[in-house]
Amino acid sequence: MGGQRTKSGKIRLAEVAELAGVSPITASRFFRNPEALSIAKRTRVESAAKELGYVPNLAARALASQRTEVIGVLIPSLTNNVFSDVLRGIYDASEGNRYSIQLSNTRYSILQEEKLLRLFLAQKPAGLIVTGIDQTAESRAMLEAADCPIVQIMEIGPDPVDMMIGFSHYDAARAAVAHLFEQGHRKVGFVGARMDPRVQRRLDGYVAAMKDAALFEQRLVVTTATPTSVTLGGALFTDLLAREPGLDAVFCANDDLALGVLFECRRREIAIPDQVAIVGFNDLEFMASAVPTLTSVRTNRYEMGKTAATMLIEAIEGRRPERPVLDLGFKVIERQSSSSRHSESTPAVSRAGAANKMVALPTGHD
Amino acid sequence: MGGQRTKSGKIRLAEVAELAGVSPITASRFFRNPEALSIAKRTRVESAAKELGYVPNLAARALASQRTEVIGVLIPSLTNNVFSDVLRGIYDASEGNRYSIQLSNTRYSILQEEKLLRLFLAQKPAGLIVTGIDQTAESRAMLEAADCPIVQIMEIGPDPVDMMIGFSHYDAARAAVAHLFEQGHRKVGFVGARMDPRVQRRLDGYVAAMKDAALFEQRLVVTTATPTSVTLGGALFTDLLAREPGLDAVFCANDDLALGVLFECRRREIAIPDQVAIVGFNDLEFMASAVPTLTSVRTNRYEMGKTAATMLIEAIEGRRPERPVLDLGFKVIERQSSSSRHSESTPAVSRAGAANKMVALPTGHD
DNA sequence: GTCGCTGTTGGTAGCGCTGTCAACGCTCCT
DNA sequence: AGGAGCGTTGACAGCGCTACCAACAGCGAC
Numbered sequence: 001m002g003g004q005r006t007k008s009g010k011i012r013l014a015e016v017a018e019l020a021g022v023s024p025i026t027a028s029r030f031f032r033n034p035e036a037l038s039i040a041k042r043t044r045v046e047s048a049a050k051e052l053g054y055v056p057n058l059a060a061r062a063l064a065s066q067r068t069e070v071i072g073v074l075i076p077s078l079t080n081n082v083f084s085d086v087l088r089g090i091y092d093a094s095e096g097n098r099y100s101i102q103l104s105n106t107r108y109s110i111l112q113e114e115k116l117l118r119l120f121l122a123q124k125p126a127g128l129i130v131t132g133i134d135q136t137a138e139s140r141a142m143l144e145a146a147d148c149p150i151v152q153i154m155e156i157g158p159d160p161v162d163m164m165i166g167f168s169h170y171d172a173a174r175a176a177v178a179h180l181f182e183q184g185h186r187k188v189g190f191v192g193a194r195m196d197p198r199v200q201r202r203l204d205g206y207v208a209a210m211k212d213a214a215l216f217e218q219r220l221v222v223t224t225a226t227p228t229s230v231t232l233g234g235a236l237f238t239d240l241l242a243r244e245p246g247l248d249a250v251f252c253a254n255d256d257l258a259l260g261v262l263f264e265c266r267r268r269e270i271a272i273p274d275q276v277a278i279v280g281f282n283d284l285e286f287m288a289s290a291v292p293t294l295t296s297v298r299t300n301r302y303e304m305g306k307t308a309a310t311m312l313i314e315a316i317e318g319r320r321p322e323r324p325v326l327d328l329g330f331k332v333i334e335r336q337s338s339s340s341r342h343s344e345s346t347p348a349v350s351r352a353g354a355a356n357k358m359v360a361l362p363t364g365h366d
Numbered sequence: 367m368g369g370q371r372t373k374s375g376k377i378r379l380a381e382v383a384e385l386a387g388v389s390p391i392t393a394s395r396f397f398r399n400p401e402a403l404s405i406a407k408r409t410r411v412e413s414a415a416k417e418l419g420y421v422p423n424l425a426a427r428a429l430a431s432q433r434t435e436v437i438g439v440l441i442p443s444l445t446n447n448v449f450s451d452v453l454r455g456i457y458d459a460s461e462g463n464r465y466s467i468q469l470s471n472t473r474y475s476i477l478q479e480e481k482l483l484r485l486f487l488a489q490k491p492a493g494l495i496v497t498g499i500d501q502t503a504e505s506r507a508m509l510e511a512a513d514c515p516i517v518q519i520m521e522i523g524p525d526p527v528d529m530m531i532g533f534s535h536y537d538a539a540r541a542a543v544a545h546l547f548e549q550g551h552r553k554v555g556f557v558g559a560r561m562d563p564r565v566q567r568r569l570d571g572y573v574a575a576m577k578d579a580a581l582f583e584q585r586l587v588v589t590t591a592t593p594t595s596v597t598l599g600g601a602l603f604t605d606l607l608a609r610e611p612g613l614d615a616v617f618c619a620n621d622d623l624a625l626g627v628l629f630e631c632r633r634r635e636i637a638i639p640d641q642v643a644i645v646g647f648n649d650l651e652f653m654a655s656a657v658p659t660l661t662s663v664r665t666n667r668y669e670m671g672k673t674a675a676t677m678l679i680e681a682i683e684g685r686r687p688e689r690p691v692l693d694l695g696f697k698v699i700e701r702q703s704s705s706s707r708h709s710e711s712t713p714a715v716s717r718a719g720a721a722n723k724m725v726a727l728p729t730g731h732d
Numbered sequence: 733g734t735c736g737c738t739g740t741t742g743g744t745a746g747c748g749c750t751g752t753c754a755a756c757g758c759t760c761c762t
Numbered sequence: 763a764g765g766a767g768c769g770t771t772g773a774c775a776g777c778g779c780t781a782c783c784a785a786c787a788g789c790g791a792c
Contacts, residue, residue, distance in 0.1 A: 012748060023772045028750060038770065055488035059428035060748035063777045068425065078457060079450040088444045091471050103469055105457050122421035230652035259652060266657040286596035286625060291632040378778060389742045394780060404740065426778035429747045 011052045020048035031056060069098045071312060072120040073129045076108040076196060080228075082254075082282055082301055083131075086153065089305025090129065099126060099313060106131070108196050114139045121146055127312040133157040133164075134197040149315035151308045155198055156327050163315065165308050165326040169198045172297050172330040173205025176251050176279045179295070179332045181213060183340045185249035185277055189220045191236040191261065192253035193228035199253045202281065206251055219243045228253075233260020234267075241268075249277035249338070255284040258294055262337070278337040292336035300328045377418045386414035397422060435464045437678060438486040439495045442474040442562060446594075448620075448648055448667055449497075452519065455671025456495065465492060465679060472497070474562050480505045487512055493678040499523040499530075500563040515681035517674045521564055522693050529681065531674050531692040535564045538663050538696040539571025542617050542645045545661070545698045547579060549706045551615035551643055555586045557602040557627065558619035559594035565619045568647065572617055585609040594619075599626020600633075607634075615643040615704070621650040624660055628703070644703040658702035666694045 017027035022041055029036050030045040037045070048054075062068045073090060075083045087103070094101050102125070106113040114136045120128065121142055128143070128150045135143065143150055143161045150162040155169055180188050190206045192199050203223065210216035222240045226232060233256060241247060252258035258280030262272065270276050272292050280287055283298035307328075311321050383393035388407055395402050396411040403411070414420075428434045439456060441449045453469070460467050468491070472479040480502050486494065487508055494509070494516045501509065509516055509527045516528040521535055546554050556572045558565050569589065576582035588606045592598060599622060607613060618624035624646030628638065636642050638658050646653055649664035673694075677687050 010748095013750095014748080024748090025750075025772060026770085029771090032750085036770075041771085055485075057429070057748050058489055059425045059434065060777090061750075062425035063423070063429050063779085064748075064750040066751090066777065078454045079447070081445070081447075084445040084450055088471070091444060091469075100468065102466065103457075105454070123424055231655040234655055256652070260655060263655055263657045286622070289597040289600055289626060289629055291629045376778095379780095380778080390778095391742060391780075392740085395741090398780085402740075407741085423778050426747090427780075429749085430778075430780040432747070432781090 010057070011054045013054070013056070016045065016048045016052055016054045019052060020044040067124055068126055069100065070102045070123065070125045071099050071127045071129065071309065072125040073101055073103045074106055074113055074116055074120075075103070075131050076106050078105050081284055082299075085301035086305035086308075089302040089307070090309040091305075093306045093309035093313070097313060099316075108194065110134060110136050110139065114142075117142055124148070127151070127316045129153055129308055129312060132197055133159075149312055149320075151312045153304055153308045155201070156325060160325055163308075163311055163321065163324040163326075165304055165311065165328060167299060167328050167330050169201040170205035170208070172281070172299070173202040173251070174209045175330070175332050176281070176297050177206055177209035179334065180249045180251065180277060180279060180338060181209075183249075183273075183277060183338055185338075186213075186215055187220070187244060187247050188215070188249040188251060189222065189240045189244065189247050190251050190253070191233065191240060191257050192221075192223040193226055193232050193236065193257060195223055195225055202253050217244075220247075223253075228256050230256050230260040230263070233257035234264035235260075237261040237264045247276060249273075249279070252278065252280045255280040255282050255287055255294070255296055258296065258337075259286065259290065262290060262292075262294065272337050273339065279332075283333055287333075287335070290337075295335045295338040296333055298331045298333050300330075304328055376423070377420045379420070379422070382411065382414045382418055382420045385418060386410040433490050434492060435466065436468050436489065436491045437465050437493045437495065437675065438491040439467055439469045440472055440479055440482055440486075441469070441497050442472050444471050447650055448665075451667035452671035452674075455668040455673070456675045457671075459672045459675035459679070463679060465682075474560065476500060476502050476505065480508075483508055490514070493517070493682045495519055495674055495678060498563055499525070515678055515686075517678045519670055519674045521567070522691060526691055529674075529677055529687065529690040529692075531670055531677065531694060533665060533694050533696050535567040536571035536574070538647070538665070539568040539617070540575045541696070541698050542647070542663050543572050543575035545700065546615045546617065546643060546645060546704060547575075549615075549639075549643060549704055551704075552579075552581055553586065553610060553613050554581070554615040554617060555588070555606045555610065555613050556617050556619070557599065557606060557623050558587075558589040559592055559598050559602065559623060561589055561591055568619050583610075586613075589619075594622050596622050596626040596629070599623035600630035601626075603627040603630045613642060615639075616645070618644065618646045621646040621648050621653055621660070621662055624662065624703075625652065625656065628656060628658075628660065638703050639705060645698075649699055653699075654701065656703075661701045661704040662699055664697045664699050666696075670694055 013027050014024050017024040020027060020041070022045060026037065026041060027045050030042060034042055058069070071094065075087065077083050091101060102120070104116045106116060117139050125148055127148050128146065130143070130150065130152055131154050133152055133155060140161070152160060152164045153166055155166040156164050177188060188210065190203060192203055203221070207216060222236045222243070224232070224236065233252065236257065237250060237260065240250065250261055252261060258278050261278050265272050265276060272278055278294055280294055280296040283296040287294040287296045307326065314321060379393050380390050383390040386393060386407070388411060392403065392407060393411050396408060400408055424435070437460065441453065443449050457467060468486070470482045472482060483505050491514055493514050494512065496509070496516065496518055497520050499518055499521060506527070518526060518530045519532055521532040522530055543554060554576065556569060558569055569587065573582060588602045588609070590598070590602065599618065602623065603616060603626065606616065616627055618627060624644050627644055631638050631642060638644055644660055646660050646662040649662040653660040653662045673692065680687060
């Protein structure tokens with residue numbers, strides 16, 4: 001019955017409309033704003049669409065409406081755990097609604113970011129999620145000129161393009177160092193890799209905390225532009241020890257490096273935390289089960305991604321958030337690797353048993 | 367000069383054509399098949415496009431041509447390291463050409479996969495990358511009916527929908543167990559989490575190897591449907607030890623579990639490999655710098671993603687590969703955790719020094 | 733000179749959907 | 763009764779691009 005289909009056998013809106021006994025435009029409205037239809041027509045169109053298995057043609061919709069339902073996401077890395085948690089949040093938030101995610105990898109290059117931004121903007125995305133606050137001047141100008149909502153994620157800064165969600169890496173680093181001071185440590189080293197803007201701000205926070213305590217020395221800082229890895233953590237720590245054998249603590253710019261430091265201590269038979277305390281950053285899942293357990297700064301990465309996408313979608317649909325800048329904070333999670341009252345809090349043998357009853361941890365699961 | 371633009375100020379093909387002094391269709395051809403134009407027109411259109419900063423409208427192109435330049439990718443997890451390596455390969459391969467990646471997360475559910483597949487197919491993707499070979503019957507039927515190239519990744523099996531690239535998890539597991547046998551181990555346990563089809567096949571390989579050696583016992587196997595984590599590795603190992611205190615080796619279905627086992631051994635003061643040997647799976651970066659270093663089965667994940675996308679694009683453009691099924695193999699990387707001649711091969715203190723000269727490892731960098 | 737061929741170019745007619753605006757019927761008010 | 767106002771519906775005209783087919787020039791062969 002009714003209406004010839006498109007060549008490829010696909011069902012068009014016109015077929016649905018015909019079956020439902022309404023005009024195509026009414027059927028179209030059903031998918032965009034069902035409330036505008038009378039109950040009778042609404043149900044008629046709905047069942048017609050279901051019966052025919054109608055799926056809207058997004059290209060036609062985008063062409064006719066002069067906008068897309070694509071959310072562009074620009075992140076610096078696909079493999080860094082930190083971003084995969086954020087991404088998972090973004091994808092989860094985009095599920096069940098009309099928006100689809102278009103992901104691109106800037107590889108920590110703001111020039112690449114600029115190029116991708118130009119590409120994205122040319123297709124008129126519904127919204128944009130970009131990482132950080134250190135865009136090129138050109139990128140910044142494009143973002144300001146873009147006529148779609150934009151969320152900057154991962155950190156917060158003074159001058160949002162539009163919306164912003166993250167936390168202060170500077171403050172988080174200060175808090176980590178303050179924790180080490182509280183535990184009685186003084187010669188606190190810093191190891192950092194990749195040195196992207198956020199790691200740089202962690203370094204700045206470390207430097208400020210050390211200077212405030214009149215403890216800063218340049219030789220306590222070891223950094224490299226090399227991408228981070230566990231192995232690199234061991235190597236950087238080795239350098240640090242060579243520069244300052246009297247070291248009594250290390251603040252690692254991320255948890256991979258911290259794990260590398262832990263293993264290097266093991267190789268050198270350096271006692272943790274008695275000889276050297278360790279603090280990491282991000283609180284990846286393994287930190288809680290390392291031996292000794294590793295102190296870290298917990299950040300809300302999944303929530304950050306999820307909230308960013310949710311805020312963005314709300315803004316796309318005209319409901320702008322009352323507070324466009326959201327600080328998700330952080331928390332220093334104290335564990336054995338930096339605790340002066342160690343081995344009391346956690347028993348030496350793990351809380352064993354019934355693996356089948358275990359559930360995933362909130363951070364870094366899956 | 368010439369031609370009114372679209373409302374939003376965008377330049378259309380018509381403007382480019384006018385400036386170049388050719389018809390719109392000729393300008394259109396320039397972007398799709400430049401060789402069809404005479405040299406003179408080709409350069410005229412090229413410079414006109416550059417001068418106006420023309421960017422094609424993909425929605426219009428998709429609508430008119432009845433196809434998209436989108437490659438759909440279905441993977442089970444966004445956070446599992448294994449898939450992020452594959453993804454990086456896919457994104458890298460898609461860079462610099464006309465295709466864009468549309469990613470979706472099935473969350474290890476083949477029902478979710480089926481749903482997403484239906485969604486993807488409705489938009490007529492240029493090609494599809496799907497994970498594994500265990501689709502629902504319905505999904506399988508949709509894939510076979512799809513009129514676009516398809517690559518199945520992560521494993522190889524007898525009955526490809528179209529193209530296929532991966533390796534045999536069964537053989538890899540057998541090789542891992544064989545390695546443990548060679549090192550003189552007999553009571554080899556298995557710990558596995560999530561138990562997706564690929565982990566299941568690793569278990570199958572383990573079981574077969576054990577049965578061949580007449581060493582199989584059900585109580586040596588501990589698995590859970592819970593998502594994998596380092597902490598879970600410790601818990602599963604604890605279970606395993608309770609069932610079989612005489613255990614002398616563990617084959618872990620992935621490296622996170624192996625790291626958890628390592629830490630649990632440390633807590634229990636179990637010597638590795640003297641009392642218990644450990645073998646992991648995937649050879650993530652940290653395996654090489656753990657203490658002791660951990661044996662693992664190396665797989666070519668980045669290459670898998672990159673090759674899959676490259677093959678797919680070739681096929682989309684009509685150049686089908688001569689061999690549609692590619693076995694990328696695997697390699698057991700023997701390290702201290704399973705070596706009977708241990709502590710000779712690798713010194714107790716790491717190959718220290720100049721961190722700045724270090725480069726990332728080929729696997730799992732960034 | 734005519735034919736057929738190849739290489740190059742252009743005209744026409746949509747692709748499937750939605751923006752805009754007009755029109756309809758109904759209720760409620762004066 | 764007449765009109766304002768609302769909720770609901772439909773006609774029309776594209777969105778920017780490409781598939782299809784026709785046309786044309788230039789060439790060599792007969």
